[in-house]
Each structure stands twice: as structure tokens, then as C-alpha cells.
Amino acid sequence: MESFLIAAVAASTPLIFATLGELVTEKSGSLNLGVEGMMLMGAVVGFMAGFNTGSPAAALLGAMAAGAGGALLFAFLTVSLRANQVVTGLTLTIFGKGFASFLGQPMLGLVEPKSVAAFFSKKGIPFLEDIPFFGPIFFKQDVMVYAGYALTALLAVYMFKTKLGLNMRATGENTAAADASGVNVTAHKYAHVIFGGALCGLGGAYLALVEVPVWQSDVVVGRGWIAVALVIFASWRPVKAFAVSLVFGGLSILGLRMQSLGLHISQYLVDMLPYLATIAIVVVSAYRNRKGDLPPGDLSVPYFREER
Amino acid sequence: MSLLRVSKRAELPQGRVALIRTAAVLLSLAAAAAALAAFGLNPLDIYGAIVEGAFGTGMRARQTVIKAVPLIITSLGILVAFKMKFWNIGGEGQIMAGAFAAAYVALYHGDLPRPLLLPLMALAGMAMGGVWALIPGLFKAKLGTNETIFTLMMNYIAIKFVEYLQFGPWKDPEAGGFPKIAIFPENAVLPNILGVHAGWVVALAAVAAVHLFMNHTKKGFEISVVGESAETARYAGMNITGVIVAAMLASGGLCGLTGMIQASAIDKTLGVGLSANYGFTAIITAWLARLNAVALLFVCVAFAVLLQGSAYIQLAMKVPAAVAGVVQGIILFFVLGSEFFLQYKVSRKGRV
Numbered sequence: 001m002e003s004f005l006i007a008a009v010a011a012s013t014p015l016i017f018a019t020l021g022e023l024v025t026e027k028s029g030s031l032n033l034g035v036e037g038m039m040l041m042g043a044v045v046g047f048m049a050g051f052n053t054g055s056p057a058a059a060l061l062g063a064m065a066a067g068a069g070g071a072l073l074f075a076f077l078t079v080s081l082r083a084n085q086v087v088t089g090l091t092l093t094i095f096g097k098g099f100a101s102f103l104g105q106p107m108l109g110l111v112e113p114k115s116v117a118a119f120f121s122k123k124g125i126p127f128l129e130d131i132p133f134f135g136p137i138f139f140k141q142d143v144m145v146y147a148g149y150a151l152t153a154l155l156a157v158y159m160f161k162t163k164l165g166l167n168m169r170a171t172g173e174n175t176a177a178a179d180a181s182g183v184n185v186t187a188h189k190y191a192h193v194i195f196g197g198a199l200c201g202l203g204g205a206y207l208a209l210v211e212v213p214v215w216q217s218d219v220v221v222g223r224g225w226i227a228v229a230l231v232i233f234a235s236w237r238p239v240k241a242f243a244v245s246l247v248f249g250g251l252s253i254l255g256l257r258m259q260s261l262g263l264h265i266s267q268y269l270v271d272m273l274p275y276l277a278t279i280a281i282v283v284v285s286a287y288r289n290r291k292g293d294l295p296p297g298d299l300s301v302p303y304f305r306e307e308r
Numbered sequence: 309m310s311l312l313r314v315s316k317r318a319e320l321p322q323g324r325v326a327l328i329r330t331a332a333v334l335l336s337l338a339a340a341a342a343a344l345a346a347f348g349l350n351p352l353d354i355y356g357a358i359v360e361g362a363f364g365t366g367m368r369a370r371q372t373v374i375k376a377v378p379l380i381i382t383s384l385g386i387l388v389a390f391k392m393k394f395w396n397i398g399g400e401g402q403i404m405a406g407a408f409a410a411a412y413v414a415l416y417h418g419d420l421p422r423p424l425l426l427p428l429m430a431l432a433g434m435a436m437g438g439v440w441a442l443i444p445g446l447f448k449a450k451l452g453t454n455e456t457i458f459t460l461m462m463n464y465i466a467i468k469f470v471e472y473l474q475f476g477p478w479k480d481p482e483a484g485g486f487p488k489i490a491i492f493p494e495n496a497v498l499p500n501i502l503g504v505h506a507g508w509v510v511a512l513a514a515v516a517a518v519h520l521f522m523n524h525t526k527k528g529f530e531i532s533v534v535g536e537s538a539e540t541a542r543y544a545g546m547n548i549t550g551v552i553v554a555a556m557l558a559s560g561g562l563c564g565l566t567g568m569i570q571a572s573a574i575d576k577t578l579g580v581g582l583s584a585n586y587g588f589t590a591i592i593t594a595w596l597a598r599l600n601a602v603a604l605l606f607v608c609v610a611f612a613v614l615l616q617g618s619a620y621i622q623l624a625m626k627v628p629a630a631v632a633g634v635v636q637g638i639i640l641f642f643v644l645g646s647e648f649f650l651q652y653k654v655s656r657k658g659r660v
Contacts (some may be wrong), residue, residue, distance in 0.1 A: 033456060077641065081648035086395050086456070087595055091640045094588050098633020105628035222464050229457045268472035275464040278457065286453040306315065 004250070004257050005137045009145060010211070012249020014039070014203040016148040018227035019234065019241045020155055021199030025071075027159065027236055028192035029172035031300035032074050033089030035200050036224025037096020041066040042201025043208035043219050044100040050112055050209055056119035059209055060202065067201020068194045070096060075193040079186060082302040093224070104215055112213035120144065120210040144206050148242075151199070156238040168192055172296035175303040185303065200224070223252075226278050233281040236295065244281075251277055317653040325650060332646035336639040343634065354621060354631070361620020362613040368620065370504050374574070376612035377507040378403075378566045382590040383608055384518045385562030387599050389441070391522065392535040392555045394448065398459025399563045399587025401466035402437040406564025407571040408470060409436035411489065411578035414571070415478070418493035425495050430568050437564015438557040440466065445556030449549045463587070471580050478578070489578045498573040505573035512605075514562065519601035521558070531555045563587065585633075589615075592640045611636065 018035055025032045032038075046063030050056065074092050077083040120142045128139035138149075159165040170178040171188040179185045207219040226248060234241035255270035320328075341351030362372045382399050389396035396402075409432035417425065444458035473479075473489065480490040498505045522528040530551045534541045541548055570582050593611050597604035618632035 073641065077645050081645045082652075083644040083647060087591075088641075088644055090395075090397060090591055091637055091644065094592060094633065095637025095641070097588075098630050098635075098637055101630035102628050102634050105630060222460070225457055225460045229454070229461075232454065232457075266472050266476050268468050268475060272465050272468045275461040275468070279461045282453050282457050282461075283447060283451060286447070286451040304314075 002133070002136060004253075006140070007253050007257075008250035009137060009141060009246065010249070011253045012245045012247075013145050013148050014206040014211070014223055015227055015230065015245040015248055016152065016242055017144075017203030017206065018200045018224060019230045019245050020151055020238060021067075021196040021203065022227050022231045023196075023234070023236055023238060023241055024155065024159075024168075024192050024199070025196035026231055026299055027172045027296055028168050028189050029175055029296055029298045029301070029303075030075070030078060030189055030193050031085045031089065032071065032092070032193060032196065033086060033228060034070060034074055034092025034096065034197075035227050036220055036222070037093035037099075038067040038070040038197050038200035039204030039207070039220045039224045040096040040100035040218070041070050041204065043204035044104045044107075044215075046201070046205030047107065047112065047208040047215050048103060050116040051107065051110060051215075054113045054115045056116045056209075059116055059205060063201040063205030063209075064198040065201070067204065068198040071194045071197020071200075072190075074197070075190045078302065079189045079193070082304065085300045085302075097218075101217060104217065107215040108217065110215050112209055116209060117213050120213075142210055144202075144210060152238050152242040159238065169296070172298060175298045175301070176305075179303075179305060200227075203227070222275065226274060229278045229282050229285075232285045232295070248274055248277065313655050314652050315655070317651065320650060328646055328649055329643065332642045333639060336642035337635075339642065340635045340638045343638065344631070349627060354625070354627065357621045357625055358614060358617025361617040361624065364620075366503075368616065371619075372609075372612050372616040373504050373508055375615045376609050377505075377511045378570055378584075378586045379589060379593060379612055379615075380511040380605060380608040381507075381514050381566045381569070382563050382586045383593040383597070383604050384514050384601060385437075385441075385559045385566070386587075386590045386594040387518065387597070387601060387604060388522070388531065388555055388562070389559040390535075390594055391599050392531045392552070394445065394535075394552070394555065394559075395456045396441060396444075396459050396556075396559055397456055397588070397591060398441060398444065398462045398560075399590050400583040400585070401459070401463035401587070402440045402560040402563030403567040403570070403583040403587055404463075404466035404470055405440035405560075406433035406437035406567030407578050407582050408466070408473070408567070409433050409564070410568035410571050411492070414492040414496035415490060418496055420495065422495040422499075426498065426572070429496060429572060430565060433564040433568030433571075434561040435564070437567060438559075438561040441556040441560025441563070442553060445552050446549075449552040467580055467583075470578060470582075474579060492572065492576050496572055497576055498569065505569075507569040507573055510565070510569065514565070515601050515605050518558075518562075522601065527551070527554050589636065592636050596640065596643055 018039055022032065022035050042063035045066035046059045049062030050059030070092055074088055077088045078085045122140055122142050124140040129135045159169065167178065167183045168188050170183060171185045175185050204220055208215065230241060230244050230248065234244050251274045254273055255267045258265060258270055259267055344351040344354055361368060363369050382403065386396060386399055410429040413429045413432045440462055444455050444462060447453040447458060448455045475487045478489045480488055498507060501509055530541065530546050533544065533546065534548055534551050538548060566586060567582065571578055575582055589611060593607045594604060597607040614632050614635060618629040621627045622629040
């Protein structure tokens with residue numbers, strides 16, 4: 001049980017990064033459905049940078065830059081050129097898939113160098129790791145897991161306790177009103193879309209660098225889409241997003257675990273679980289949405305000052 | 309933004325619209341060329357090889373047609389859903405669901421005569437694809453669930469289910485332990501017409517049918533109205549749930565038909581790789597065709613050229629075929645961006 005929970009926390013980390021990334025993006029008013037694509041871009045560039053330089057910092061920076069680059073494209077098209085956000089996001093996903101398999105094809109089967117793997121190995125936090133039960137599960141993990149905790153806390157404070165965070169939420173709730181009160185709405189949208197993209201890139205990189213440090217063709221397999229669903233399920237709140245990501249991290253490794261326990265259920269059927277559960281949560285979220293818990297007011301509405 | 313002023317422009321004449329769109333596509337090809345050059349590839353060689361690979365010999369041209377068929381039919385399916393602003397990105401799963409049903413008929417009733425078996429497979433495929441799309445459709449109609457995520461998750465479920473069959477109950481005992489499903493009997497394979505399997509006739513008929521359906525029938529009109537504004541549709545007394553059901557059955561049914569054709573004519577069995585990303589590529593082609601069935605035919609043929617040409621350069625020049633995905637994405641980015649210049653005018657401040 002304990003080993004399952006330890007693995008579940010690690011498996012939830014890419015979801016945490018991607019979900020928080022999309023959450024920030026949506027809170028500022030943009031619905032970027034390119035999460036899957038940005039994760040793939042982050043994964044391939046992160047792996048490539050790590051493989052060629054042997055530096056974990058380069059790998060993480062590369063992944064963030066790739067995710068941010070995809071998001072910048074999205075922001076330019078949807079914020080400046082007011083293109084349809086749904087279609088632009090889908091295009092970003094398709095583009096990211098092509099980009100990752102194009103760059104990744106020559107790297108298939110390559111293994112990340114030891115210097116990178118060592119950086120991402122599990123290291124316990126002194127004292128905390130000795131807490132019974134919770135210690136080994138939460139505090140004997142790799143650096144990215146800890147970064148995920150920190151990020152969740154920082155984002156919660158930023159969004160709900162700072163002026164910048166307030167302006168960001170105002171931009172997403174009612175762009176025209178935020179604009180009228182002197183908030184630079186264009187800058188807010190660009191900044192948060194790009195920041196969100198960088199987080200998605202990190203989430204993808206985790207899959208390629210930590211979870212399986214060997215390059216494979218599609219490492220993300222739908223996690224980007226699950227992240228989009230988790231944002232809704234978490235009612236756009238960082239701490240809730242963290243919690244639901246943990247649950248889904250557990251679901252995603254259930255198939256493998258059940259096999260090792262000798263349960264005779266087809267692995268392929270158990271592998272459907274995260275996807276079925278995602279459907280369940282979009283249904284539940286839709287049902288709940290009828291009683292409050294609404295998305296940001298101006299989510300995915302293009303803004304044009306002269307049309308106010 | 310401070311030096312530039314953006315203002316809404318009046319309706320542009322048709323010629324200007326066509327000009328801006330053409331310019332966008334040409335620019336996108338130039339941008340893709342720059343991207344290729346950045347990776348140390350000669351873009352002219354690549355483009356030349358793509359055309360060569362798509363038309364160079366009779367065999368390659370036939371391959372191009374074979375790739376156009378599933379793309380056309382799937383794109384038509386996507387078109388119907390997108391007209392309703394129902395973002396069906398579950399084409400992959402609907403193709404798989406259709407292929408599954410067709411395979412069931414082929415494997416368990418393969419002794420039926422061909423003129424009966426093939427239509428039965430097509431019907432089963434369309435019904436199953438339709439149901440696969442209808443499930444998220446009904447949830448959208450009744451609860452307002454997010455259809456993007458729902459349809460996408462249905463992809464993974466369909467693919468996992470086929471994987472389950474392939475490695476489990478449908479595993480061919482005569483394949484020597486190799487996890488594959490049995491090859492269809494002869495009767496379940498689409499015959500050739502003029503050198504290419506009959507799917508191309510089906511694709512052309514489907515273009516005509518969808519064009520007529522969307523532009524000349526009441527249901528087709530209602531689908532567009534619901535897409536424009538559900539409020540208007542409700543005010544006009546339309547049965548919105550009924551419209552959604554019809555649209556999703558048509559949308560998923562067409563994708564399911566693609567599944568049947570690919571299973572019958574190309575793979576001659578069912579396997580996880582069958583949908584081959586057509587469900588996603590169709591999103592690009594349907595949008596580029598501005599959801600017009602006739603334009604869609606041409607866009608899909610152009611994309612089939614790109615797909616077949618990329619498959620060829622992978623073999624001939626050792627360039628990953630994924631280059632097609634990159635080029636497709638770039639083209640759509642430019643076309644999406646160009647819409648802005650159709651609606652707005654950018655001028656320098658003070659000189660409006």
C-alpha cells in the first residue's frame with residue numbers, strides 16, 4: 001500500500017504541473033486546449049537538452065522554454081489576433097505532437113545521462129521524512145515533487161492574496177471592467193498564458209526525464225487533456241487542483257499495480273480507468289456548475305476594446 | 309500597440325478575402341520552409357520530394373487517393389459537429405468504434421455473401437461510430453458537459469478496448485502467439501474500382517450527401533442555427549436535443565464509416581493503429597475548408613498529398629514523417645491568424 005502511494009504521488013506530479021499551468025491560464029481568461037501539445041514540446045525539448053548537455057538545469061529550462069514558446073504562439077493568435085481559442089488550442093496540440101515526434105524520432109530509445117538521472121533521484125527531506133506513514137509518501141520523493149508542493153502553495157497565495165493576482169483574476173472575470181480600472185489586460189493575458197505554458201512544459205519534461213528516463217514516442221498519452229478536466233473539477237483552485245491530481249496519479253498506475261498483485265483483470269481495461277474517471281468528473285462538474293462554482297466570467301471570450 | 313490602431317473593417321469583397329487566405333497559406337509554406345531549414349534540411353528538396361512521393365508514379369498516386377479517402381469522410385463528420393459548435397475531437401475513437409463493429413460482423417458473419425456482408429459492415433460501423441459520438445452529445449444536451457474532454461476521453465477508451473480485444477479475447481490463435489486479430493475473410497474486403505478500393509466512391513458520395521444535408525435540408529439548417537446561437541434556436545421552437553442527436557449520429561456515423569473502410573480495405577483486420585491520426589488531422593482540414601463540404605474535398609486531397617509525400621520522404625530521405633504534422637500545424641496557425649486581417653484593419657495612429 002505504502003509503495004503504491006509513493007508511486008502515486010510521483011505519478012501525479014506531471015498532472016499537478018499541467019493542471020496548475022492550465023488553471024493560471026484559464027483564470028486570466030484564456031482557454032488553452034493545447035496542454036497536451038505543450039507538454040509534449042516540453043518533454044521532447046527537455047529530454048533533448050538534458051541528453052546533450054548532461055545538465056538537469058538545461059533540461060528544465062529547455063522544457064519551460066518549449067512550453068512557453070507554444071503558449072506564446074497561442075497568446076499571439078488569440079489575444080492579439082483574436083483567433084478562436086478552441087481551434088487554436090487544438091492546433092497547438094496537433095502541432096506539438098508533430099513537433100515532438102519529429103524531434104524525437106532520432107532519439108527513440110536513448111537513455112538520459114547519469115548526471116540528470118541523479119539530480120531527479122529520490123531524496124528525503126530531513127525530519128519530515130521520519131513522520132510515520134506520511135513521511136515516506138510525501139517527503140522521500142524527487143525535487144520535482146517538492147517543487148510541485150511549493151508551486152501549489154505559491155500560486156494559491158499569489159492568486160488570492162496579492163494585488164497582481166487580483167488583477168489577473170479580474171482580467172479573466174470581466175476583461176472590460178479590468179481594462180477600465182487601469183489593468184493592462186493584454187499584458188496580464190500574455191504573461192499568464194506563457195507562464196501556464198512553461199508549467200505544462202515542465203509537466204511533460206517530468207514524464208520524459210523522471211518517470212521513464214528513456215525517450216518514447218508519445219510519453220504524455222492524454223495527461224494534458226486530463227489536466228484540462230481537472231482544472232474544471234478543482235473549481236479553478238490551486239489546492240483542490242493538487243488534491244485531484246493526486247487521485248488521478250493513483251488511478252493512472254493502478255493497472256500496473258493490480259497486475260503485480262496477481263489480480264486477473266485485463267491491464268487494458270484497468271488502463272481505461274483514468275479516462276473513465278475523467279468523464280465522470282466532467283459530468284459531475286457540469287452538474288455542479290448549475291449551482292455556482294462557475295468558470296471565470298470571460299473565459300475564452302476574445303476582447304476588443306472598441307467593442308465595449 | 310501604441311503606434312498602431314486596430315479597427316473593425318466593413319465586409320471585404322470576395323476577391324480580397326481569397327487573396328488574404330491564399331497569402332496566408334503561401335506564407336505558412338514559407339514559414340515551414342524556414343523551420344525545415346533551421347533543422348538543416350533543404351526545404352525545396354523536401355517540398356519537391358513530397359510532390360514526387362505523392363504523384364511520381366501511378367502506385368504513389370493511388371496511395372495518395374487511399375490516404376485522401378479516410379481524411380475526406382472523417383473531415384465531413386467533423387464538419388457536421390463543428391457547424392453546431394460541438395467540438396468533436398473524438399474522431400479517432402469513433403473511427404475505432406466503427407472499425408470494431410465492422411470487424412465483429414466480418415469475423416463472426418464472414419460467410420455471408422459479399423453484397424450483403426459489406427453493407428452490413430458499413431451499417432454496423434456507422435451505427436457504432438454514431439453511438440460513440442452520441443454519448444458525449446447527450447451529456448452535452450442534458451447537462452452541458454464539456455464535449456471536448458468527453459469526446460477525447462472516448463478516444464482512449466475505444467483504443468484501450470481494441471487493445472484489450474487484440475491481446476485478449478480476439479487474439480488470433482493461429483498467429484503463433486503474436487497479439488493480432490484474425491485477417492478478415494475475402495468477402496469482407498472492399499473490391500477495387502479503377503485500381504483503388506471502392507472507398508473513393510463512398511467518399512465522393514459522402515461529400516455530395518453532406519453538402520446537400522447541410523445546405524438543403526431542415527435538419528442541416530437547424531444544426532447551423534444551434535451552432536450560431538442555442539438561444540435563437542430555442543426561441544425559434546427547435547428541439548435542440550433532437551438536433552444534437554441528429555448531428556452527432558451523422559458526425560460519429562461518418563467517422564465510423566471511415567473505420568469500416570480502413571478495416572475492410574486497408575488493414576483487412578482490426579488493430580490499434582487503424583485510426584492513424586485521421587481523427588485529428590480532420591479537425592485541421594475541416595476548419596481550413598471553413599466547414600464547407602465542397603472546399604473540404606480539395607483541402608483533404610491537398611493534405612493527402614502532404615501525408616503520402618511525407619511517408620515517402622521518410623523512406624527516401626530518412627526525414628521523419630512527422631514533418632507532415634509540423635507543416636500542417638504551421639499552415640493552420642497562419643490561416644487562423646489571417647482571419648484577423650479579414651475582420652480588422654490595422655493603421656498607424658492618427659491616419660485612420
